[in-house]
Amino acid sequence: MKKSSSIFDAIILGAGGAGMMCAAVAGQRGRNVLLIELADEPGKKILISGGGRCNFTNLETSPERYLSANPHFAKSALHRYTPQDFIALVERHHIAWHEKTLGQLFCDGSAKQIVAMLLDECAKGKVELRLERDISDVTHADGIFRVSCGDESATAPALVIATGGQSIPKMGATGFAYELARKFGLKVVEPRPALVPLTLGGDETLFRSLSGVSADVIARCGNAKFHEAALFTHKGLSGPAILQISSYWTRGQEIGIDFFPTAEPGWLVDAKRAQPRIALRTVLAQTLPSRLAETLSARTGLDGEMANIPDAKLEQAEHQLADWKFNPNGTEGFAKAEVTIGGISTHGLSSQSMEAKSVSGLYAIGEAVDVTGWLGGYNFQWAWASGWAAGQTL
């Protein structure tokens, strides 16, 4: 910002995916837009996403794949800016992409291409991008917002909060969005880490010795379930199935793991008939990694040859293995969370424009808002869709 105050049509705080999309759309609609970023480069989370290839959307996007205190809120924006819209943008920029699995789309090359694309779109909209700006104050009087960074300031009749959630504090993530929202009287749904590894304690610390072992499982918590890989870590549980279920988990709840998601009912008794002379752990190891098979069979307490284990005990073991209860004692926290669940309450926002109902000209978009997607490109699709919705209205 210039030493003297500068005047814009809109000021967007945060040059992440949501902020850049919003700025580009509003700029290309002829708005004079200032985009302010704390970091020394825009889109840092895009750059590290998807192992450097950015899982930029998901073909299966639908509102049911998002968590929010108001599950209907995301419908309008997701419906109006779809994965196909983003794919069309990516293709206009000649970025090659592929579907990896489960509708997840990645760049063939690098996430840098997505940042370059968004910056190019911002340039087309003559967006002014200011990096390394530490916001010291935001005020609102007579319908005008003033954003100050030390002795510099800028004003506009519209202000967009796009500063993201709290995950990965070492990349500069803070609770800035929530503080600002509260300052303007908006409510905040308690932010907590999501898409995050779970930790095991007590008796279950024994499972830590399986660190590095993974298996195809169904993970369940309440009514939610995910059929993907789970991974044992030196702190507890991770892998896509666990990250997904972590968004539904709250402290004190059990997680159920089905270690044999494709087995037919009665399969252990059938295995006894087919291979009476082998041990249970050997049967389990025909599907699971041997270290995991050994730990699970030891915990069932069923020793010796299958032939000597009564059918009823095998049926009991089958049920146990299909719904193995874990009692996580926590998560690995914001340091390891891919996203923040909770955030600026959607009750105070218009689902059409993302504008605050009580403060004309104030908007909130992206991860800062209480809308959290599943793992697999859903969170970027929300960033694009909510940014686009606000950009259409600014």
Ligand SMILES: Cc1cc2nc3c(=O)[nH]c(=O)nc-3n(C[C@H](O)[C@H](O)[C@H](O)COP(=O)(O)OP(=O)(O)OC[C@H]3O[C@@H](n4cnc5c(N)ncnc54)[C@H](O)[C@@H]3O)c2cc1C
């Ligand atoms: C390791 C990792 C991998 C991920 N991979 C994927 C993936 O492949 N697919 C997917 O869909 N999602 C992925 N996500 C989630 C996704 O990155 C976020 O949901 C998405 O980036 C949110 O976009 P946003 O613009 O709302 O917020 P952010 O991307 O967090 O952007 C917010 C911006 O605001 C800036 N900012 C913060 N405070 C201030 C301030 N006070 N003043 C000015 N600027 C400020 C930040 O520096 C940042 O640039 C991943 C997340 C992580 C951590």
